Amino acid sequence: MSATRSIKFTETEVRRxxxxxxxxxxxxxxxxxxYLRFWSDRSRGTWHLVRGKQWVPVARWPDLGAAAVIAELPALRQRLLRDPATAPVASGMATVGQLLDWYGDRMARDRSLSSKRQAACRSAIGQHLRPCLGDLPVKYVTAELIDKHLIWPGQAKLSLSYLRQMFGILLTAFRQALKLGMIESNPLAGVRFSDFTKAQITSKAARLRNVHLPELMQQLTRAFDATPRDAMLALMMLAHGTRIGETRMARWSDITLAAAEWFIPAAHTKTRTEHRLPLTDQVQALLIRYRAIQQAHGYEGVYLFPxxxxxxxxxxxASMVFTRLGQGQWTSHDLRKVSRTTWTDLGIDGHIGEMLLNHTLGKIASTYIHTQAMEQRKLALEKWHAWLDRIGFGAIHGLTNALSEIPQNSAQANGCAASGDLSELVISEDLM
Structure with missing residues (x-):
């Protein structure tokens, strides 16, 4: 085997x-x-620069693809001219595509990230970042090229919030590669998303408001009889403001009726911190009724939502549950939004509301509040569930002596002193 074939260097043709x-x-x-010389197993090869009879290896294929080695070719030739005795081996991260592949693989192996976050990163890289920027040489990347190939075409078909998230992934990939010495410089250092557009990123409008909740409760009452699992998933989210991911994975062992607590493990939460929610009398009655329904159907398993x-x-x-229930009019996240909004209307303290949502608090605030918050959370949920009782919640949980509305507790509840200055800002999940 000694044949040399003349082709047009593209990755597709090389593989063929x-x-x-x-x-x-x-x-x-x-x-x-x-030249590219294949190894004996044909799955790898070596790029060479040939000077007379001397074959100088400069990179390995497929570590450095055709487009990448061509982009590096001028620099390789210059280095070879300056020091003919040294083989100018090229970096394996010459293109943005190679950088993104490396970073995507790194995130996929990061155990601190949720599977949902890993999937979102994989989708952003595979569906958008790599197709738009993959062939760009790292050393020639500029804000102008990012705007031309990604931002401006993207804003015509994607939401600005999603586009900003993708740009954040790109920035982080460059920063991490520079820290680890994978690239010589970060061409996007100092570049911000606001450099590309001044358009304001607005939150999605809420599709459920508290005026819609009486009708929703009637719908969930009917659904509880027909499809109890679907209705229970929605009710637990509405009653506690929890996320769909942490709710769908709930186990019966996480529910402690004696201690009146729902424990959500850190591994199931977006913030990667464990979450403890007090169980009101109404929710305890609802759980007892729901468990009896499961057992009547022969289910003795560990999950609330199997x-x-x-x-x-x-x-x-879980998403399909809300496709059926919402019928395109609302989503699971709208339950979380309407809960938080109504808590504010009921006068529930803002910090307590954020803690119930398991938003990340500032370090000082989370340390300061932690020892006093459980009783305040319980009072907040009792007030919320009493409000829900008035619009039909009682017909579902079946608690005969449904609690009347409990007034918002003062700072001196149960003899505890006021919580003091809680000026630490709350970091919303939308900014994470």
Whole structure:
């Protein structure tokens, strides 16, 4: 096998030639002196710069693809001229595509990230960042090119908030690569998303308001009789303001009726911090009724919301629950929003509301509040569930002596002193 074949260097063509055992070397007339020699197993090869009879290895394929080595070619030739005795081996991260592949693989192996976050990153890189920027040489990246290839085309078809998230992934990838010495410089240092557009990123309008809740409660009452699992998932989210991910994975072992607490493990939360929610009398009655329904249908498993295999509902299956219930009019996150909004209307303290949502607090605030908050959270939820009772919640949980509305507790509740100056800002999940 000694054949040298002349082709046009593209990654697709190189891989096609790798399957032909009659070919050992590839060249492209457009780039004199640049050759790719396949290894014996054909899955790898070495890029060479040929000077006379001397073959100088400069990079490995497929670590450095065709587009990447061509982008590096001028610099390789200059380095070889300056120091002919040194083989100018090129970095394996010459293009933005290679940088994104490296960073995507790094995030996929990061155990501190939730599977949902990993999937979102994988989707952003695979569906948008790499197709738009993959062939750009890292050393030639500028804000102008990012605007031309990603931001401006993207804003015509994607929301600005999603576009900002993608840009954040790109920035983080460059910063991490620079810290680890994977690239020589960060061409996006100091570049901000606001440099590309001054348009304001607005939050999605709420599709559920408290005036809609009486009708919703009637719908959930009917659904509880027909499909108790679907209705219970919605009710637990509405009653506590929890996220769909942390709710769908709830286990019966996380529910302690004796201590009147729902424990959500850190591994199930977006903030990666455990979350403890007091259980009101209404919710305890609801859980008892729901467990009896499960047992009557022969289910004795560990999950509140099992699928047919006995596992908890998957992300897709849980989303389908709200496709059925919402009928395109509202989503699971709208339950969380309407809960938080109504808490404010009921006069529930803002910090307590944020703690119930398990938003990340500033370090000082979370340390200061922690020892006093459980009783205040319980009082807040009792007030909320008493309000829900008046619009039909009592018909579902079946508690005969449904609690009347409990007034908002003062700072001296149960003899505890006021919480003091809680000026630490709350970090909303929308900014994480």
């Amino acid at each position: 030639q790798a399957a032909d055992l009659a070919v050992r070397d590839l060249r492209d007339p457009r780039y004199p002196g640049l 699928n047919r295999r006995g596992d908890c509902l998957s992300e897709t299956q």
